[in-house]
Amino acid sequence: MNLVTVLALLVECFVFATASAAQTIRVDTTPAHATNHFVPNETLGAGIDRIPVEAIDKDLVEPNLGRALESGWQPVSYRQNTELAVEAWHWNPKGTWSDPSGKGYFTGSANPSEMIRYSYGYSLPHRGFTRNDGTDNAGFSRLTDGDPASYWKSNPYLTQHFTGESDSLHPQWIVIDLAQIQLVNSIRIAWVDPYATRFVVQHWTGEDPIKKQTSGVWQTFPHGAVTNGKKGSETIRLSDDPLPVRFLRILMTESSNTCDSHGSADPRNCVGYAISELYVGTTTADRAFHDIVRHTRDQEQTTTYCSSVDPWHEPSDLGTTKDAQVGFDLFFTSGVTRGLPAMVPVALLYDTPDNAAAEIAYLKKRKYPISYVEMGEEADGQFMVPEDYAALYIQWAAALHRVDPSLKLGGPSFQGVNKDIEVWPDANGKVSWLGRFVDYLKQHDKMSELAFFSFEHYPYDPCKIPWGSLYDEPDLVSHIMQVWREDGMPANIPIFITESNLSSAASETSSDLFAGLWLGDYIGSFLNAGGSGVYFFHYLPLEMEHGCNDSPGTFGMFTLDADYQIQQPLSQFFASQLINIEWVQPGAGTHQMFPAKSDIDDGAGHALVTAYALKRPDGQWSLMLVNRDQQNAHRVRIVFQGERGTDQTHGDGNSFLGSVDLSIFGRAQYQWHPAATRFIPHAEHSGESAVVANTQGTADPDGPIVRVKQSAGQDASYDLPAASIVVIRGRIGAQ
Numbered sequence: 001m002n003l004v005t006v007l008a009l010l011v012e013c014f015v016f017a018t019a020s021a022a023q024t025i026r027v028d029t030t031p032a033h034a035t036n037h038f039v040p041n042e043t044l045g046a047g048i049d050r051i052p053v054e055a056i057d058k059d060l061v062e063p064n065l066g067r068a069l070e071s072g073w074q075p076v077s078y079r080q081n082t083e084l085a086v087e088a089w090h091w092n093p094k095g096t097w098s099d100p101s102g103k104g105y106f107t108g109s110a111n112p113s114e115m116i117r118y119s120y121g122y123s124l125p126h127r128g129f130t131r132n133d134g135t136d137n138a139g140f141s142r143l144t145d146g147d148p149a150s151y152w153k154s155n156p157y158l159t160q161h162f163t164g165e166s167d168s169l170h171p172q173w174i175v176i177d178l179a180q181i182q183l184v185n186s187i188r189i190a191w192v193d194p195y196a197t198r199f200v201v202q203h204w205t206g207e208d209p210i211k212k213q214t215s216g217v218w219q220t221f222p223h224g225a226v227t228n229g230k231k232g233s234e235t236i237r238l239s240d241d242p243l244p245v246r247f248l249r250i251l252m253t254e255s256s257n258t259c260d261s262h263g264s265a266d267p268r269n270c271v272g273y274a275i276s277e278l279y280v281g282t283t284t285a286d287r288a289f290h291d292i293v294r295h296t297r298d299q300e301q302t303t304t305y306c307s308s309v310d311p312w313h314e315p316s317d318l319g320t321t322k323d324a325q326v327g328f329d330l331f332f333t334s335g336v337t338r339g340l341p342a343m344v345p346v347a348l349l350y351d352t353p354d355n356a357a358a359e360i361a362y363l364k365k366r367k368y369p370i371s372y373v374e375m376g377e378e379a380d381g382q383f384m385v386p387e388d389y390a391a392l393y394i395q396w397a398a399a400l401h402r403v404d405p406s407l408k409l410g411g412p413s414f415q416g417v418n419k420d421i422e423v424w425p426d427a428n429g430k431v432s433w434l435g436r437f438v439d440y441l442k443q444h445d446k447m448s449e450l451a452f453f454s455f456e457h458y459p460y461d462p463c464k465i466p467w468g469s470l471y472d473e474p475d476l477v478s479h480i481m482q483v484w485r486e487d488g489m490p491a492n493i494p495i496f497i498t499e500s501n502l503s504s505a506a507s508e509t510s511s512d513l514f515a516g517l518w519l520g521d522y523i524g525s526f527l528n529a530g531g532s533g534v535y536f537f538h539y540l541p542l543e544m545e546h547g548c549n550d551s552p553g554t555f556g557m558f559t560l561d562a563d564y565q566i567q568q569p570l571s572q573f574f575a576s577q578l579i580n581i582e583w584v585q586p587g588a589g590t591h592q593m594f595p596a597k598s599d600i601d602d603g604a605g606h607a608l609v610t611a612y613a614l615k616r617p618d619g620q621w622s623l624m625l626v627n628r629d630q631q632n633a634h635r636v637r638i639v640f641q642g643e644r645g646t647d648q649t650h651g652d653g654n655s656f657l658g659s660v661d662l663s664i665f666g667r668a669q670y671q672w673h674p675a676a677t678r679f680i681p682h683a684e685h686s687g688e689s690a691v692v693a694n695t696q697g698t699a700d701p702d703g704p705i706v707r708v709k710q711s712a713g714q715d716a717s718y719d720l721p722a723a724s725i726v727v728i729r730g731r732i733g734a735q
Helices: 003-022 053-059 064-069 328-333 353-365 386-403 433-443 467-486 513-528 571-583
Strands: 024-028 036-038 044-048 076-078 087-090 095-099 103-108 118-123 172-184 186-192 196-204 218-226 232-237 243-255 274-283 289-291 303-306 323-326 342-346 370-375 409-414 452-457 495-500 533-536 558-560 566-569 591-594 596-598 609-615 621-627 634-641 654-665 670-673 676-681 689-694 698-702 706-711 718-720 724-734
Touching (some): 024 621, 064 566, 087 103, 103 353, 186 289, 218 232, 218 243, 328 342, 328 353, 370 386, 386 409, 386 433, 409 433, 513 621, 513 670, 513 724, 566 698, 571 654, 621 634
Parallel strands (some): 044 076, 044 533, 076 342, 370 409, 409 452
Antiparallel strands (some): 036 591, 087 118, 118 323, 172 303, 186 274, 196 218, 196 243, 558 566, 591 609, 609 621, 634 718, 654 706, 654 724, 670 698, 676 689
16 A cells, blocks of 8 residues: 555545544533423423314314324414404304394303304404405405495494593504506595594505505505595595505594494494495596496405404304314313313404403313413404504403403414514504504503413415525524514513414425424424424314415325325324424423534535433433434534533533433435326236326325434444434433
């Protein structure tokens, strides 16, 4: 062997040794540096939403229920979907109507009788939304429906009669989207009782004022201020010459307080604002008005948005009964809650405090355990301003605490976002939704009513999820947690993510290995950022949905056949088991979380391996390691190191001792094969073939997790397969 060859081998060995030495996971065990502490059966949960009645019937019994429980999720969050659909929730089908004729404002019966198996939503006849972030494909606004007998009406609970403060502090509004820039100089408003006596008509200067509320400003038309509004159809010449506008807003600050078509017996009928129809266009020199609004009873109408909706309705407004909210009695007695206290919702945006209070009274009489009460659902997705939500929150909190002063209330269950939620600026120029909500509670001395803050987490845009986006999750969730604190959420108020998954729409990615790796990273990073509780969505097995590019997807953890029989588990089922059964010690013991970091990156600043370290109540240290490298395995050393003088470790580092338990889930255990149609030749008939349709995709292999033991010690290293989650668990000691 010549000298050159020897030198080359030495260099190769040096490079390998250097690379090997660099593959290290370091855990900071200093007690003062712990990032969080939590109890699994209070912290790691899952959510149940409005689902098909068939799913309720077949998922809340064996064998489907047992398979879902095998995932290890503990407490349950009951998701309240009717608010997203702009519906009033009859949590109990039995109850009373405010109007003796059997319509109006509904209050469910607080007295238990027969079992409540299902509950439903009732559409609101005074709706002012064409669509919102929960109703893209259903319903329509009464403002541009072409029906003179229908009308939009604002929420009476946002008026002085109920808030105790001037209506001008809760201005109600309508936004009209003309779909493209049009020349406009006039608006015709068909007012009905109660009408606005003082209002302004404005146009928007920037991009979409609903989706990008800080991209422009509202400017009042030259003749857009009205101080003596009257009932009836009123045509207002907004400007002398037509102006190019797309979005218009009617901002109402003073009401006639005259009673609507439902009569004067109920004060809720006599406050707020009501409009039958809107027309926008131009007025010519001959005083003829030329309308450009499309008036139809469907979502092809000219789009309108509104600040709030009156929850008045009647029995004929019952929506489809194909989908349902799980009835509370079935929910609490089926076994899905494991007997643990559950987070329950009350409807708030389109309901009454009496109905919410009756719901809690019913649950108390049934002796069902409640952990928290979430107030309303996605107020931001309904485009409600924070002061209006806060005013309702305070009224509902008072009603609920009269039933049970110990209830822990919170909200507002923000939609899944990665950045601060901004709204049109207030008088002080403040645009933070959460900041203004907190300010309102403080100004009214009601911060004590907020026991927790909740939001949802859907980090990725549907159909746009490359593998590299997996690197983003830890920063996304830790950043948004920091944003909420900077917005003014006090440090002593716990933060919950009450609904979460990859994106707001199920797709093929939801079934891929990617989804499992994301789940491990997401749960670990949320807890590491100080989160108090997290709920995976969706707990129960669900049929495949029509996803991106015609590919099917599901929010559930299993694939099903047409009869709701489970066919096989998906990647998030196995990731759930790794989190809930392998990484944590199941039960009521307190876990401590500590900083952990790898030095393995892709050369572009992305960590290829993330690490989440726990000290469990059984004395073991448990690391969840996510290898996000799609192609390459990594061998790592693990070093536990604390400050000198602490009672955890020596300053020069510890390692696992004896033997450790490894739980491994990666490509060798799971591979997803997308939906496809294959042609398989018949052996007995050469040249002929059969069509085999894989219509929803399949996993092969489909688990299970591999569990092995390995010797530990100072020089031990651990293999992390490409694209895998590995949990390593054992005891540590000095090197």
